[in-house]
Amino acid sequence: MSDTILAPEGAQAARPGRFSAFDSPLGYRRQPTAVFEPGLADLRTENMRGPSYAAMLHPHDTRGVVVMAYRDTYTKRDGTRGYKTANGGATGDELRRVVDVLEPFSITMNSFRRDPKDPDAHRLSPCKATWNLAGLNACWVDLDYYNRVAWRGRPPEEVAAAVVERCEDLGWPMPSYVLASGQGLLVSWLHTRQSPSALPVWLAMQKRILTEFDDFGPDRGASNPTMAFKLPGVQNEKNSVPARIVWPTTFGDLERYAFDVLRAAVLPYTPQQVAAHRKTQARERAAKAEKRAARKAAGIVVPPPKLTYETFARAVHRDLTRLFERRFRGRPVHRGERDLWLFSLVKAAAWTMTVRELEAEVDRLAPLCGLSKREARGYAKAAVRKAQRAASGRMDPRGGGKVSDPRYKLNPRHLVGDLGVTVAEMKDKDLDLRVLLSDGVKREREAARSQGRRKAAGAKPRDATQAARLALGQRALAKRAAGMTVAAVAAEEGVSVAQVEKAQREARQVAAIGKPAAKAKPGRPRKPSRRTGFDKAAPRPAKTRPENPYGSTGSIDACARGDVGAGAVVASPVEGYDVLVRSIAPHCDDTDARSALTGPAGVIVSDEAYADVPDFLRHLLPGGEA
Structure with a gap:
């Protein structure tokens, strides 16, 4: 059989001769990667048919079984021929030939395991069950938008454009393709093949996709991993409209994403968060098991309910x-x-x-x-x-x-x-x-x-307990104001000292509700420090952004142009500081200290600031004593 059956209509005119677009694994190294090789990039997806579509979903190296439904003929009792729906299966290397011969009307998105006892049983009786999954190939959502008033009667291209815009708003990768099935849309994201162990993560991604496209009428029953959907070119039974890919328009835009990249974009939590949550659940289960063991050791038997x-x-x-x-x-x-x-x-x-x-x-x-x-x-x-x-x-x-x-x-x-x-x-x-x-x-x-249960066991309601504790706190505050000690109040009330203190705290907090906060009392003036001569406790003005945030009276750009000299740039006083320099690093020598005080721009030191400088620092200022 010729390989040309893989090409859509017009492919032979665009690329004569034989080609092997699907003879090797597709899209498993670069992420995202084109599904078809560059020679097919300009072909239009609306002309895609069954063999090409099946090979796009399931790469050539697929070892699992792809299940497809087709119409089989049989002979009735009266001798006439009738039609019935049958299931057939094929592996990746025989998928193209089987699709071309059987002409199925639907195909599964994922693959399933073969029977180890009968390697050929999958061809006539494949097992399409969740527990028999062999690989996960794509995430999807089936949109029955005709059930929504906002989208009813609109062409599939317009709805597909709205779906793509929704993905852009969410920051998700664009769909690999959007298939118009005759009435609804199948939006699919192809990803790298995953083992069935990734099924919980895959189901979580499916649930999130359903939630985000809820206003498009998603079919929630079509989100399980065993679903099969129509192939391009198959007519819808209700309106006889053939299925076709409406987005993207060319083969070169078909992409397959890395599963980890798609998971990070769709799910709001990371694998590390999931692992931490599972550890927390494991600790809770272990604590419950310990409690059950303690009850059993104490002889407390709780008969399990008779449930089936x-x-x-x-x-x-x-x-x-x-x-x-x-x-x-x-x-x-x-x-x-x-x-x-x-x-x-x-x-x-x-x-x-x-x-x-x-x-x-x-x-x-x-x-x-x-x-x-x-x-x-x-x-x-x-x-x-x-x-x-x-x-x-x-x-x-x-x-x-x-x-x-x-x-x-x-x-x-x-x-x-x-x-x-x-x-x-x-x-x-x-x-x-x-x-x-x-x-x-x-x-x-x-x-x-x-x-x-607490009420039936005789426990007091929490509201009543809190009200009684608040009343105790109010009485304790009144007695403390009269001169009683905490121990005397506890002895008189018949409770512990800790209970009285806790009740007092709650009573004070309740009494402070709605009252303005008390102003802090001014502290006692302190003597100036012997080392610096400044009052540490003196209030300092609040720091505000000056009109000139960089503290310069000249323009740096003007200095660069040569309009003014470097010495004309004079540092302005900074608010919140009493002197120009408050401390000097111990490793600085005389030259470093002098440059720190004067600065490269020629800092001007006033007489008032010079008088406030301690004696042991005056020799560092310009003109100071040695």
Whole structure:
């Protein structure tokens, strides 16, 4: 097969013959670096097609498996041919050929591991799961801007320009490319390939990108690392508009960034701060473990609550149902959120219902979400199929040789972000959410529960304790004014001396609120110093910036031009000093001291200043006694 399939339309006219633009790793040394070699720099990105796009996302040396979806044909029972969606996989060295043959309509942004037992299994049955990730290649955000009134109906080029301007305002690197998928935009930042160990940092970057582009209608469900998106040239099913790259305009502007550079620009914290935070969390966990061990050693047994994943899923499903009913009140869900709400509710219900009950629940939720039964069953197909696998007793493999329930796991933090649960909804007592809460609301509820436990145990409220201590301090001040000592006051009140002193301090602070500060009393005049003859305690005038900040009566520029001589530049007196020179370094000799007093510009010493100079320094002045 010829390599010319990599070039977009018109490439052969621009560069005849064979070329190997993707025969070596791309963009892994210079940061940022062009993705295509210089010979393709002038080609327009709007003409890019599937093979070139796939090779841009996944370099030639990719060892992982790239998963793509394509339409396969099969023979029906009546003999006619039908079409179905199938998944196929390819490694980096065979990616171009596979894309050219299968003509897929979507491709994953990241790569996945191969099955070590069957090296060829990825071609027909690739495993596209988070635990099976092999490498991270890009960060992205899928913008459904047609769901926002401010951007609805605008051309994709105009929205892409606004996205680029937003990146400039944030100080972020420009996107590697912006793909118009027919209705929305895929904004992608290509970066150097990272191992799955960088997934927590990658997810944090995805979350920050979603937050900054919230007014463009981002699809929060399309931010997980297993997502696949359309290739350029593939038509949209709803409006038959082919996908195309709208920014940048030429191949030479496509760039891949270093992951560390992109992380430093997107995330507001550094890896050192993250490491310090993790150490703090580790110390807190160790302290809690010590407390539990101490309780166990003392014989205090706290029975753990009888909780299972099913009870947790029941609580999540309850919160989702309450939030769904409160937001929409029987009206259909807004466009752009229908599939997300349906999938979230079905995913939680799969842990508490049988398969038949789950299928009936999907049909019940279809009109509430503004979907037909056929559309709802299509969106919930994956969750129902996993529930069927769990009902039959089958388990799915996980990382490290482990197996677990095939049903989707529920993460309240992700649900809060995907559904946009607000703090007002979390604190609404009528809504009474139990699980879909942020960390701040959880801390507030824990503080309220702790206060309730203290009250039930007989502890006095903190406000009452503070008021009693303030009253004690006021009584102690009155008794001290009558002549009693602190010890006598403590004995009379029946408290310790430390408590009386603390109460007095608080009472004084409360009494001083709103009163003007007392003026400092003038100190006793001190005798002049024998060494210098100056009064150390005498108040000195405040330093103010003189009109001539450099203390010169002549112009330095004039001296440089030769208009006036150097001797005409006379230093003016500086405010805040009694004499011209206050001290001389011990290592200065007679010449240094004399130059320090007179200066190179001819310092003038008045008679009054000469009289104030001590006797042992007068011989240093011009005309002084030796």
